[in-house]
Amino acid sequence: MNCNINEINPKKIKILEGFWGNRNQLLADVVIPYQWDTLNNRTEGVPLSHAVENFRIAAKELDGEPEGTIFQDSDVAKWIEAAAYSLMYHPNSELENSIDELVRLIGKSQQPNGYVNTFFAAKGIEQRWSDLEMGHEMYCAGHLIEASVAYYQATGKRKFMDIMIHYANLIAEEFGPEEGKLHSYDGHPEIELALYRLAEATEDTRYMDLADYFMNIRGSIKRNQGEITAKEEMTPRSRWFESDYFLADKPIREMTEVTGHAVRAMYLYAGIADQYRRTGEQRLWKVLTSLWDNLEQKRLYITGGIGSQSHGERFTVDYDLPPDRGYTETCASIGLVFWAWRMSLIDPESRYADMVEKEIYNGALSGISLDGKTYFYVNPLEINPRIVAFRQDMEHVLTHRAGWFDCACCPTNIARLIGSIGKYIYSSTDNSVFVHQYISSEVELCIKDETITLQQETHYPWNEEIKISLRMKHRKRFGLMLRKPVWCDAWTLEINGIAYDSWCLEKGYIHIDRIWSDGDIVRLKLEMAVKLFQADSRVQDYCGKVALMRGPLVYCMEEIDNGPQLQELIIDSQGNFELKEETLQSMSSVNILLDGYRETIRTDNLYQPMERNEKTKVRMKAIPYFQWGNRVKDQEMRIWFRIA
């Protein structure tokens, strides 16, 4: 595998006006301030976060006990990280001051040995590492480290990162293979990703060693042995919370199926990818591709949602993908972006960037409302509010986005994904530039000692056209690799107004190898036909059904447009599909009008001999899945429909 693919310094990437430019503006204007208020218990009508207060308590500037989940610190961390990304493009001294003040508190809460955690500080830090399975200490540490690196990269301020280096050094002192250290790992992966990131920022590979150690020890020590002292009474114990839930049922080198808690799984697999990029150990690559194949071929919702079961928020078995009872957590979709991105840095096959695209326009993005103030934790593919409101096996499903959660991991996670969207657009090798995502943006990168500026202009995902302008001082030969999305069968390519066909398709990328000049303009038109998708028939829920897609967007239908009892609707595969531009909360969108039928059966009792049922012709309206639930609350929504 080609591991010589470089990430681009995020400061060299600018998001321009467009779909993501708007989302980034919303992040700066609404999401960051709203979440800051909420983390400070200033939002009415939502569960109190206590997350900032907990740091104030730990800093001994406030009396009290920390409140919230045991991993509440991570909400603060993820918010800082999101804010740091936002600051790169939207300077805001007030926001920076808030963060600096928060960093001061975090610093003040730090123990002399470096330890930072508001919950375990309250217990007494001698209790640290006493519940590695469910205590989430290193999970919180990881998020704080990631935030500190991001804040350093955004502002050049090192104070936060220095605090976290002190903490990371403590962890390195206390854990590791050496005698006298704790031989263990955290039940929720995250520290691994953070340590890799810290190693890159500090150019200190010892953090990578520690991350690798944490990954490699998994599955090789028994739970509740050695230093893992799980508190049985804290830990829900059932067969869905066994060691596979923690991704600790086997060593990582023996993993073949995506399993366990979906977020934990994604974070771990992303970590394994980091390890492989560092070490090149072929066995790890085999593991990664096996896991990926299993995910993509057997355990993935069409929206990019993952985790088919609420209990344990986890993967179940192959082909078990119920549309109405999955967990499909926003954080899991985000985690899959992390993993997919790392895979594309190892092996630039388009399927990895296709997955990033699937998530950022569907499964992950549905986690946040268009106004930025409400969130889904669970992203169902089908909602019947009357049934959801009653059934115990749907208790985890919300029929509308909420302003916050008791366990609020998702809102700040989607914020940092939006803030860091630039990261996923480009990468480069010594002699080529990859365009993975079609997002209006500008990037400055260096190929063969030449600084090249590449600018994308597009109304993607609504429109099929992408204009790429190149600027450079000297003519230069290099490859431009444009992802051909998996959903796209036909495209046209022009360079400087002339059709260009000397490309070749390489692992799903349109490879243009030529000598480029300043001012060159590439126009790519990706045909965005409306398409009906069917599922492998081993997925029992979707037999005889189709889902509507256009471009990267999965579409759904809502009660507000199509009336109740959506299950009665049948899509006419021969019908006419009409694109309809509409604006929803200032987002100009493309909806789809389509032909179909409504098959209404009303019986005297529930069941009657089959008749040739009257089917009423109907014109239906589908909207992008990520937009569902933005106009009304608690109505029916559905993605999969019968076909005629």
Place this chain on the structure above:
Amino acid sequence: MNCNINEINPKKIKILEGFWGNRNQLLADVVIPYQWDTLNNRTEGVPLSHAVENFRIAAKELDGEPEGTIFQDSDVAKWIEAAAYSLMYHPNSELENSIDELVRLIGKSQQPNGYVNTFFAAKGIEQRWSDLEMGHEMYCAGHLIEASVAYYQATGKRKFMDIMIHYANLIAEEFGPEEGKLHSYDGHPEIELALYRLAEATEDTRYMDLADYFMNIRGSIKRNQGEITAKEEMTPRSRWFESDYFLADKPIREMTEVTGHAVRAMYLYAGIADQYRRTGEQRLWKVLTSLWDNLEQKRLYITGGIGSQSHGERFTVDYDLPPDRGYTETCASIGLVFWAWRMSLIDPESRYADMVEKEIYNGALSGISLDGKTYFYVNPLEINPRIVAFRQDMEHVLTHRAGWFDCACCPTNIARLIGSIGKYIYSSTDNSVFVHQYISSEVELCIKDETITLQQETHYPWNEEIKISLRMKHRKRFGLMLRKPVWCDAWTLEINGIAYDSWCLEKGYIHIDRIWSDGDIVRLKLEMAVKLFQADSRVQDYCGKVALMRGPLVYCMEEIDNGPQLQELIIDSQGNFELKEETLQSMSSVNILLDGYRETIRTDNLYQPMERNEKTKVRMKAIPYFQWGNRVKDQEMRIWFRIA
């Protein structure tokens, strides 16, 4: 409503060779002995019952504490009741001795004041009635009373009934509207039915007064107030276990929707029917028909299964009938037989006897294996064992029948249903005889002072022909009311070999009003076409699908006949249906061969653009639903199929 419909003395009904004759033989030869062994902890490889042992402990003939569920006594009671029915047709002195010995133990366990309950006796009888909500004391009392009446009717032995009269008198002394008594009721209805039965056996209507009191006080006192002292720690508390679970959220006269725990609901509604038959209070009839309509039109599985949710074993909301996650408890189907039968004694509309028929050939009967030794508690309409084995929201589903259960209410309940099947065949008024069920049998009844013997011969439900022979001393004019099953559109009728068409259809019964003579022979042929049934499209799970029925039998398909991935199969509605007689465990049965298609979609990933999929023509085989899981264990089974 005509309430002058008489039940027939069960001793006047004989089940002859045929479908139910065989089931009754199995009951006597296998089921009763197997269950007796199991109740005595003598069956290997199944959860220990302890039920008989508990009585031995309560009788102080054995040391120890009672074990099992708090309502374990009821298993003994229901077994005695089943055995009593069996003894009416299969005299067995050994069995009678066993019961007499058991009655001796029960008598010895009785407290001086009359109280009988092994669990509360162990706690100290001053603890009696201390947990009316979940303690099941009067539920157990009710079953013991029913058993004692059945044993008295079967054998003429009064000892057991006298014991229970003593107990019933204690209950009457301690509960009631009078000052100084407890103003409460049992959380699980059953005592009401038992008191009615005891009143009929003893001709003492005070027991009916008490039963009416227990029904009428429901919903009028608050939980945990007055004398109801629910032990919070014993009682699972969630919104599915609120007062509606106990059928106590409102007074019975305000009930409109079937709700709560399905078995509790059925027993209560049966009790309300008893009260209406006694009092004729029109409001109760309105309640009963509203509840019935709600059940039949919105909350019933096609198999007769009821209770759509495991948590709370309960009803959910209208049209929520998932095929794979329902509870559809055997006991609930049996309870519906009790209620339906009482409804047909009030208003002889065929829909009530149709419901009895639906249960005894489908939802209830599937609860017992053909060999009589294994049982379903939950009767799913669809099984994918691979998924059931993993999913937490299907934890309640078994993919094969079990030899016994920790909570073993169903096995003895299905035994007493089989034993009492004769009860549901006939009823009479002053001038007519109703034939509700087509079961080879003989009945002696009295119409207008004339003793009439009516003999049915039929291979129903496999065969469409029913022969009814009448014997009497004197010519007599009376009405013969033959149920026209709801599934039957065409029939022929002959009397003494000559086509007869002077009948009229009255509330679903073919009413033949003529002067009958000794030796008259009626031949009824009910056309048993194979039919495809569709559901009201408000039931989202069955849109675009059909279920196969022939006569009263719902058919299913199993993996053993049709291969795995049953969801890929599509029934050809224009195809050929062939009846195939086959013998399964000495039951000669009629299976159905039918045309259809298998639509197999194999994708590279899970989803792909829709193609014109190859559909392979297949010949499929369907078997009666009640027979599923009798040839193999843990395989796929399905009732609802797509249609082409």
